[in-house]
Amino acid sequence: MNKQSAIFVDAGFLHSVGAQRTAATSYRHAVKLQYSTLIRGITHTTRAHSGVENLRTYWYDASRDGLLTDEHKRIAMIPGVKVRLGRVNYYGEQKGVDLRLALDLVGLARTGAASVAYLISGDDDLTEAVEEAQSLGMRVVLLGIDDKSSRIGLASVADNLAFAVDAIERLSDDLLATAFTKTVGVTSSAAEAGEPGVMSRGKDHAQVENSTGEAGGTTHTALLNAEHDTARAGVRAVGHEEEHTAVKPSGGPPSPALLAARLAAPVPAHKRPQPAGGATPDVVTTHSPATIVYSSSTTGEGDGDNAHHHSLLITAEEVGAKVARNWYANTTQGELAEVFGDRPQLPAFIDAVLLKDCAAAIGVEDTNLQSVRRTLRGSFWDEIDRIH
Missing domain, CATH: 3.40.50.1010 (5'-nuclease)
Incomplete structure (x- = not known):
């Protein structure tokens, strides 16, 4: 040899x-x-x-x-x-x-x-x-x-x-x-401040909608906070995984009351993906309210469990938004259109990155929670809507 x-x-x-x-x-x-x-x-x-x-x-x-x-x-x-x-x-x-x-x-x-x-x-x-x-x-x-x-x-x-x-x-x-x-991409602080480092995708694409001082990524958190609250009473709320867009204050995590108030926030017409020909869809997509499904078991979760679950969802939102910014900063218009065309389905490679990054932040076991996964994927789309 x-x-x-x-x-x-x-x-x-x-x-x-x-x-x-x-x-x-x-x-x-x-x-x-x-x-x-x-x-x-x-x-x-x-x-x-x-x-x-x-x-x-x-x-x-x-x-x-x-x-x-x-x-x-x-x-x-x-x-x-x-x-x-x-x-x-x-x-x-x-x-x-x-x-x-x-x-x-x-x-x-x-x-x-x-x-x-x-x-x-x-x-x-x-x-x-x-x-x-x-x-x-x-x-x-x-x-x-x-x-x-x-x-x-x-x-x-x-x-x-x-x-x-x-x-x-x-x-x-x-x-x-x-x-x-x-790589130099779209960072949350740069986007909100309108700094030169924000990625530009044409005359209008680099404009960050900040007139309300709010950004996306909260509807999943609201739904799953409600899920925890109802679980303590012996029921479980299961949210529909449908396309949605929601908003949250840029100054920090919103209150549960504010989250719940935004569940039915419609997607603005200028934020929705445009079909071929440039026509604006007539249908306004909103997030469906949670469906209450009764269970024979009671969880007996205390305030500590609820707080831990809330922190998991906040982390999942942060991970989803970060992956969205990194992907958006390094993709082409063609790739962007292709992904929007399959919305709300995510390409497998993006979903894999989301799950892997989330597992690195909170562990594999917590990442496997359906509530965390819904929040993770929803936050990705919310951030794309915010910066696109």
Whole structure:
């Protein structure tokens, strides 16, 4: 077996973890990545650890129809880098990426082209490929990113994968800080102040509707506060997940009374998505009132539980609004129109970012609450309406 190394990079994983570390969101376009700097730093890290030269760096990503984008072409031009692409399906999901990585890893081990593999990924599905490569005589080292809040001290790495590898090394904070930079997008404070940094999408699109001093993102909170109040009396309120737009004061979380008063706030005509031809829809969409469904069980929730639930919804609103701003600042008019056309359905990749970011903020268990998910998705649309 040749005394040289091979580096396997799951680009989607690296983008997500790097964005979370840099911009507090897993949305990959929230950050800009200096590819040459990052790959050079990774290569130096592996050489310092193993003492052998690097055969090649394999860069795994996905694109529509598995075709090279301009970004992928720039990466492929970096010396010693081989770009391997899977596909992105209609729902924005990556397909074939993990399989390509697994096949290449085992293939290099079988031919003896490299004696040690460095893996940058966190996917549990790669565990079996790692074990197969090891059985063929290859050492596999995981290159991770520190996360002290994680059980194993690594960001977004499956336990099984961490247990299977021969060793774990970490990418330095200095390298990550140099390679990842936050993109300039629409921030809440900049938008409300009308600062020059607000993203412009044409003559009227950068205008933030602030004449009332209010912004979106509260109807879900009101509904679910009502849900908690009724649950204490032995009933449960289940809200319809329909398209809505609501408003809240910019000075802080509104009172429950104010929230309830806004449940039926109509969507202004200038805020509703315009159909082809520019005609304004005649129908004013409002959020349907909650339907009371009686339950045979009583929850007996106290004020502490209600306050905790309210704080979860506030956090979910903040996460939803932040993801919306990051996405809006990095999307095109065509992509925007496509997403509006499917409203209120969210593309799978946006929904995945929402859930992942929310889980990072409040935990997976609380993110799985339907009330939290409704608030999260509703806040995304409310923020898009506010800044569009």
